[in-house]
Amino acid sequence: MSSTHVVRPSYAAVLRIPHARRTFVAALIGRLSYGIAPLSVMLAVTRASGSYAVAGVVMALFSATSVFLSPARAALIDRYGPRRALVPMVAAHTGLLGLLAVLLWRPGAASPLVIAAVSGLAGACTPPLGPTMRAVWGRLAPDRAMMQRAYSLDAVAEELLFVSGPLLVGLLVGFAPPAAGIVVGAALMVVGTAGFVSSPAVRAVPAGGREPGPDAAGRRVLRGLGRPVIAAAAVGLALGVADLLVVAFAEGHGHGAGGAAWVLAALSAGSAVGGLLNGAVEWRASAGARLSVQAAGLGLALCGAGLAQGLGTLAVAVAVAGVFVSPLITTAYLIADETAAPEARVQAGAWVNTAVNAGITGGAAAAGVLVGWLPAGVCFAVTGALMLVTAVAVARGAAREKGYGTSRTPRMTR
Template identity: 60%
Template sequence: MYAAVLRTPYALRTFGAALIGRLSYGTVSLSLMLAAKAATGSYAVAGTVMAVFGAASVFLSPLRARYIDRYGPRRALTPMALGYAALLAVLAAVTWRPGAPGALLVALALCAGAATPPLGPAMRTVWSQLLPDRRLLQRAYSLDGVAEELLFVSGPLIVGVLVLFAPPAFGVALSAGLVIVGTLAFVASPMVGAVVPADGERRKRARVVGRIKRPVLVTLGVGIALGAADLLVLAFAEDRGRADAAAWVLAALSAGSAVGGLVNGAVDWRRPARTRLTLLAFGLAAALGAAALAPGLLALAGAAACVGLFVAPALTTAYLLADEVVDPALRTQAGAWVNTAVNAGSSGGTAGVGLLVGHAPLPVCFLVAAAAPLLAGLFGVVQAPPAIEERGAGQSPVTRTPAVRPQSSSPSSSAE
């Protein structure tokens, strides 16, 4: 099953390298926030630093992905990673001791966010190149999504341990080291070298945004629901006098997402990806709506786990659908747009429900949050199918260029 994916030549080596680099994204946010607070003594500055860092990283992701499609992962990712790591190293040095100017931290954070290498979309492009069989590609995307979920859970835990023994700036420096090591190992893989960028004329003829409206809007709805759920869980726990229990409820959501992702990748679905994506959006909306009826924290944790069951499958299916309906010359950009949609939706959902909490009962807030994936799923019902015919789960894509295999040199093994 999943072993077949990892037995593919160079798959484990390439995937393991990408995960090392992507662990940096799990450690950098908390590290940077704590370091900025320690250096300036101001939560306002720390919040501003994180806001500009996150916005630049999320909203410029499709632009950075465009360079990967244009020049190939090796030529595009290497300078991005070097610049990003250098800026993080400067941030670590500036925040190592108190007294750093807030304006300088904001400027450095903005530049670092703008240079963030999109390792997730790049890895999914490599998966698409490596695995022309759609069933194996679905499993690879599911494995990728579950691993990413675990990275974003384990990253803050690592930072929490580090700050017991070192200044928070050490976590920023660690993030710089992880992204350099992971990215350089990733681009050194023979499979990454086999990803050849399309010529300029083909890129000009290809379109991205119009073809991926459905996966982008559905993942936007999923992101809004997730961002709202994070804040609503905290508000629910505080309302019961158990703010510390919020972490356990959110852990149940992550666990549900991991289980859902693994199950989704193991099943050979007969329905096309666009139909599955709509049904998954409806399922997520129903589970989040059911959380409005939770009488206590234990019931809320159960509802959160049910919400999670739909999260990773929805995101995986959105990536698959985006990959199906765009020209292979633009597949990295397509994945980056989906990734941007879920992250932007998460930020917007947190901000929006934050304005609602305190003015409406919590059950009503949960129902409002559930409306986002519900409306996104309804859009998928009424929207016309994309111009490019979707392939079935077991078919090779008719518009995809054949997978380029590396030369027959013996692959070097790499642990995940």
Template identity: 50%
Template sequence: MSTPERAPSYAAVLRVPYAARTFLSSLAGRLSYGTVFLSLMLALTASTGSYAVAGGVIALFGLTGSLLAPVRGGLIDRIGARRALVPMAGVYAVALTALAVATWRPGAAPVWLLVVLGGFAGLCAPPIGPAMRAVWSDIVPDPALRQRAFSLDTVCEEVLLVTGPLLAGLLAAVARPALGVAVSAVLVLAGTLAFTAAPPLRSAAVRPRSARRSGGGGALPVQPVVAAAGLGVVLGALTLLLVVYADGRGRIAAVAWLEAALAVGSALGGLLYGTRTWRRPARVRLPVLTTGLALVLAVAGLAPGLWVLGGVLAVAGLLVSPALTTAYLLADETAAEEHRTRVGTWVNTAFNLGSSLGSAGAGRLAGQVPVAVCFALAAVPLLLSAGFARRRRSVTSVELVPAGR
């Protein structure tokens, strides 16, 4: 990836006018996505007594949230973040509150109502993460500082997705699972209102229309989307494969610290990655990072014991945040100003759908083939995405709407 140079500090990022306030408020809203899935699963299971119903509602919630995210991102690009995000967050919070009420007691609501509310909530989920990355691009025009900002953003978002379920579990333990759903509603509404009230989002005039990009329109950024999908597949499969691996050794409780090793490695890798300014462009760095990650995870299943596997996962984690950060950066670089949020949501959508496919595929393979083979097979989509990027670096996007529209 070439010899790196030292980049500006993270403190320099947060010293950018309004950056700290805007970023922290976006994190408050995004914490809702860390708490809501486990809270919903526990609340739905307790209310209906059926894992099948709970899983179906969660799947519908996740699918509508992921598949329609680019549509919601496009709406933000067309009418502005404040005018789009506030109604989305309001309706989403109402839907979550209704789900909390409907699951507060066992049998309090019919299954069909839970399905409708789950699908409707996913339909309106505000894409705060992509909106924040669009803001970073506006208020941090320097490429080196912007890379630092994106690295910080990715690491903090991952931390929220780890700490969110812990908060949800605590709420379920001290009160009831539905309280976690209600808290998720409060977080997303309060966070979105604070985020959209920040000076960079108060007026479209604040957003600089620099000429640092040209073309791109509303195009689908092929390379980062394919890489994100491959990354989602391998990480989605990994969650289940760690359970299979640990259970095969009679240490199912070890899954928690195995996942912690991956998370800690990812946070450290993301922070270290952001400390450097890389001479090679993002489109060159991305396949290098994904290839390295795929190779490490492909051999992880050969680890002779849990301690060795934990070390391998920590090493793999060093590449997770850098790969995802680079995918976000590449999508941002290829996006036209007026389509930036929409293009950024494609990376999220690809990752989430890939994660679902990875989990489903690992579930089909587990128990039928050796776990080491499952690890290797899970890494294949990520290797293929890296090979695709190397063969077609000249193809950076696929046009979805006419340029300039």
């Protein structure tokens, strides 16, 4: 009697997929710009204008146009294909970043209105490299287990980019004006995107073509995205709240910004570990069930953070919370890819990405209000309770879909 030995796909196996390593590295080089350019713009505007208010308005415009127009830019990727859509986006985005660097190189060289206008336009043209790369993973991965590992690897790498980007800016401004960071961010975007679109894996992605109509296209993209988008918005809100609450907690206990940095580092480390573990496990539960459990785990961990009496216990609590962050976002992307129409995968991923970023923005604003009225511990508990409510809503949504028998035909092995 013979037996079949099943080899579990590993992260190394993901990178051994033909063209995967080249495509992924190129996308990461371009995406590193996301961790460098925005911070450099904020520092350069502050230095050039001498006003935090002006810097805040400029960054609000840059972030708002970048985040909320992301699904529209992703629709162009789906319709025309990555090569035809990304190249003009990158040209416009990096050209505007270059112009912004010129305007900000010397203090007082340009009016705040001009700076704000150019910044808003630059954000509007931000290329959606993350959602596009995840759509390419969906084509490269031969099965769901391999794609789960690919998505987890992508999420962890993105987490590290957003940690290392600000560190690189900190090193750069030690010997160059902040506007130089804008130039570096633009250069990384050009180099990374050039390598990305020239990859055989990206060249093979077909254009989706024209949809039957705007209403039909919208329904096809949004159908089934309720659960992942709600969960992504909730985890984004939790992250936005946690960032400010950690700072408030550290200052309230006499530790200052240095102590807060260590706690936030613990959050990122927990997220990276959770992402790697999530991709390494052969899950038997469905993605919908995992999404609910992950949201509940994050909620309980945040409630635990509300009980912390010192910076050490808070660091442990937020590290545990971080373990659920990356898996939750990864699972949301998996569900979005599974439920989206084949020609709308980039848009589906962009909606999840937009929900996370919008949640972070809203969470930071909400925390700014709450922290003035309530102790940090209570704010953590309220945020945790909101995540628990989200877990219940996601679970009900999954049960409703299962009851209706709505499931997508499994993807065939390529």
